[in-house]
Amino acid sequence: MRQEIVNPEGADGPAPLQLFWALEDKEGEVAVQYDLDTGEERKIPTAKPHDWASIAWVPFRDPDLVNRINYEQNKLQNPTYVDLSPLPFIQIIPKAGELSRVTRRGYLEYFSYYQCSACDTTFKWKKEDDDIVPVCPNCGMTNTWACDIHGEVSPIHLENGENRCPHCEKTGIPRGCRKIRNLVQKDGVSQRRHYVAVIEDKIEIEIGDDRIIIRSL
Numbered sequence: 001m002r003q004e005i006v007n008p009e010g011a012d013g014p015a016p017l018q019l020f021w022a023l024e025d026k027e028g029e030v031a032v033q034y035d036l037d038t039g040e041e042r043k044i045p046t047a048k049p050h051d052w053a054s055i056a057w058v059p060f061r062d063p064d065l066v067n068r069i070n071y072e073q074n075k076l077q078n079p080t081y082v083d084l085s086p087l088p089f090i091q092i093i094p095k096a097g098e099l100s101r102v103t104r105r106g107y108l109e110y111f112s113y114y115q116c117s118a119c120d121t122t123f124k125w126k127k128e129d130d131d132i133v134p135v136c137p138n139c140g141m142t143n144t145w146a147c148d149i150h151g152e153v154s155p156i157h158l159e160n161g162e163n164r165c166p167h168c169e170k171t172g173i174p175r176g177c178r179k180i181r182n183l184v185q186k187d188g189v190s191q192r193r194h195y196v197a198v199i200e201d202k203i204e205i206e207i208g209d210d211r212i213i214i215r216s217l
């Protein structure tokens with residue numbers, strides 16, 4: 001099985017796992033991803049999905065197990081943390097040799113957003129040429145700037161982030177403005193996970209954060 005963790009551009013790390021694998025071989029032996037007593041992660045017994053009689057994705061339901069695993073992962077250089085899950089237990093029992101691919105993908109993305117103090121609308125904003133300061137998409141509110149001498153002004157926004165008073169600029173003694181924060185910057189985080197199993201040329205089963213999709217190929 002490929003333990004594929006794809007981090008698209010701009011993502012900041014793998015999302016915590018919600019499911020762990022249990023593999024059944026042709027002799028009926030079952031291996032699970034973690035030692036349930038110590039929380040240590042184990043290697044996949046055989047990397048060939050064709051050799052498995054079944055695979056199950058087991059949701060984390062036991063907070064103690066989650067703690068044990070995260071404690072062990074914390075010792076690693078590239079930890080993959082785990083989290084409790086509301087997903088159901090899912091077992092895939094293919095006909096002999098038909099399971100051709102099993103992967104998981106997950107990522108975590110940190111982003112910043114603005115909250116408008118006038119109307120409470122939250123929105124994301126990226127600096128673009130035609131829109132150099134954030135503007136509330138609902139009520140048009142912006143941050144405002146004030147010069148200590150000239151009061152509220154429409155400042156000159158410089159490339160380096162400085163906001164200068166246009167009146168002071170004319171006098172030859174440049175002066176920065178104070179920002180009045182009508183739009184409050186906040187930090188958010190989003191995470192997405194997929195677990196994918198492919199039954200050769202027939203169906204693909206994708207388990208997402210809040211849905212399970214079965215596609216015929």
Ligand SMILES: [Zn+2]
Binds near residue numbers: 117120136140
């Ligand atoms: Zn607003």
Ligand SMILES: [Zn+2]
Binds near residue numbers: 149150151165167168
């Ligand atoms: Zn001024």
